[in-house]
Amino acid sequence: MNARIEFFKNQIGKDKWAFDYPLMEWLKAQVLEADESHVKMQFTVEAYMLNPIGMLHGGVVATMLDELMGAAGFLLGRLTGYATINMNVDYLYPARLGEKITGEGRIIRAGKTVLHAESKLHNAGNRLLAKATSNLIATTTVLPI
Amino acid sequence: MNARIEFFKNQIGKDKWAFDYPLMEWLKAQVLEADESHVKMQFTVEAYMLNPIGMLHGGVVATMLDELMGAAGFLLGRLTGYATINMNVDYLYPARLGEKITGEGRIIRAGKTVLHAESKLHNAGNRLLAKATSNLIATTTVLPI
Amino acid sequence: MNARIEFFKNQIGKDKWAFDYPLMEWLKAQVLEADESHVKMQFTVEAYMLNPIGMLHGGVVATMLDELMGAAGFLLGRLTGYATINMNVDYLYPARLGEKITGEGRIIRAGKTVLHAESKLHNAGNRLLAKATSNLIATTTVLPI
Amino acid sequence: MNARIEFFKNQIGKDKWAFDYPLMEWLKAQVLEADESHVKMQFTVEAYMLNPIGMLHGGVVATMLDELMGAAGFLLGRLTGYATINMNVDYLYPARLGEKITGEGRIIRAGKTVLHAESKLHNAGNRLLAKATSNLIATTTVLPI
Numbered sequence: 001m002n003a004r005i006e007f008f009k010n011q012i013g014k015d016k017w018a019f020d021y022p023l024m025e026w027l028k029a030q031v032l033e034a035d036e037s038h039v040k041m042q043f044t045v046e047a048y049m050l051n052p053i054g055m056l057h058g059g060v061v062a063t064m065l066d067e068l069m070g071a072a073g074f075l076l077g078r079l080t081g082y083a084t085i086n087m088n089v090d091y092l093y094p095a096r097l098g099e100k101i102t103g104e105g106r107i108i109r110a111g112k113t114v115l116h117a118e119s120k121l122h123n124a125g126n127r128l129l130a131k132a133t134s135n136l137i138a139t140t141t142v143l144p145i
Numbered sequence: 146m147n148a149r150i151e152f153f154k155n156q157i158g159k160d161k162w163a164f165d166y167p168l169m170e171w172l173k174a175q176v177l178e179a180d181e182s183h184v185k186m187q188f189t190v191e192a193y194m195l196n197p198i199g200m201l202h203g204g205v206v207a208t209m210l211d212e213l214m215g216a217a218g219f220l221l222g223r224l225t226g227y228a229t230i231n232m233n234v235d236y237l238y239p240a241r242l243g244e245k246i247t248g249e250g251r252i253i254r255a256g257k258t259v260l261h262a263e264s265k266l267h268n269a270g271n272r273l274l275a276k277a278t279s280n281l282i283a284t285t286t287v288l289p290i
Numbered sequence: 291m292n293a294r295i296e297f298f299k300n301q302i303g304k305d306k307w308a309f310d311y312p313l314m315e316w317l318k319a320q321v322l323e324a325d326e327s328h329v330k331m332q333f334t335v336e337a338y339m340l341n342p343i344g345m346l347h348g349g350v351v352a353t354m355l356d357e358l359m360g361a362a363g364f365l366l367g368r369l370t371g372y373a374t375i376n377m378n379v380d381y382l383y384p385a386r387l388g389e390k391i392t393g394e395g396r397i398i399r400a401g402k403t404v405l406h407a408e409s410k411l412h413n414a415g416n417r418l419l420a421k422a423t424s425n426l427i428a429t430t431t432v433l434p435i
Numbered sequence: 436m437n438a439r440i441e442f443f444k445n446q447i448g449k450d451k452w453a454f455d456y457p458l459m460e461w462l463k464a465q466v467l468e469a470d471e472s473h474v475k476m477q478f479t480v481e482a483y484m485l486n487p488i489g490m491l492h493g494g495v496v497a498t499m500l501d502e503l504m505g506a507a508g509f510l511l512g513r514l515t516g517y518a519t520i521n522m523n524v525d526y527l528y529p530a531r532l533g534e535k536i537t538g539e540g541r542i543i544r545a546g547k548t549v550l551h552a553e554s555k556l557h558n559a560g561n562r563l564l565a566k567a568t569s570n571l572i573a574t575t576t577v578l579p580i
Contacts, residue, residue: 109382
């Protein structure tokens, strides 16, 4: 088990992240599961995430989906980080204030240079709300953990 | 000039939005220009928008791009709102803490049922940072303004 | 079983299509399986499908993926047809002359107005070569079968 | 002027390609203009490119768009080739039998490792029919010209 899986497993069920990552607290992100190339998280829809008609803003949906894919790539345990080349998001159903959203991110192809990732968001009734794909490229940035 | 263009024009240069939209204040969004089917806004990169390696989080980039396309659709002045079907984001260059980002959103095809939109983000040096396309579909939700 | 499923099932294993659809013969498309909202087909890589460096052209890959999603939508058995709003293709591995490619298309969300579809291509070694997502919108075109 | 621009300029107005590329002849592709990182081509919609309801098949549209972006990358004149990571296509209007389609491909960001490209198709009435974006990654394949 690489150190990053351990790090994520230690994060399970916690509101506060072990390193400074305020965006995760803003998203009300909690880790549920973590393995090599796969992560499961929970988010809660807060009032400040809504668009003017009271739905979870599409950009916040994208932020959850992007984070899940980035985390899945991080969990590969490679020395240097990856940068997202592109992200495609499909919106299937809206989410509303107070909903708990379960997200999963997964690396589908872990090439040396390019990763292909997928992520999905489901609501408490297990309805698929949104899904995304991304391609990420290896950088030379050595990651702290 | 439809009422929404007027509404957006009244918003130019203001930090505070005239209706309750906390996400815009979180994004440090300021309207720069507004016309039918087109909007220009400025955002500022705050510490709480960063990923763990100090770059503007890809999801926050997507939020800016999504908002620009939604606003451009809103500026058409149609009675009922649009829901985003999908969004594709391409990331060209990163942005860092304190940067001012200029964004533009535009409706490319204003069909009765489906809108096709584009948006772009540039930094202060006029470098293209990220771009997006979306397709939006007419809903039956009557908008307040 | 709607008439279209029956139509596709009659097509299983045949080189020649029962209606005039030359592009399917060009793709060397054979139906393998067909159900409501799902189809499986086989294609063969011919010399005329290659790019100048001897790989299956990305556009031909896209044609296979698009056809699989269109066919899956057709298999819903609805009176009127659907038009593709957008298609996103991810290329994971190349294919070469003579390869047999197995493709699957599936409707993920069958809304009244918008369909969300996915398709995938695998080679004979069950390696995922390419994948796609599309959103399709209901038209008023009444289909012949 | 690099050798590839010269090659493409020699191709202007010709039905037959100077190297063996049958897919271009199938697409009825003719080069109209070529510069570093930019190409303009014309295609003609033939009966064998249609879907069963008599429209230009979405996959053939994607093939034109993909080829335009690949050609624009080729025109950069770099020693080794690029492989397409992903392609996103948006379909705005259909095309029918016999239509002449003008396509343009352009490299928007020519990074050392990743190219970002766009392409567009217009009909004879200058209506935007479809548009695409792609990201391409440098390979080690040395190109013949």
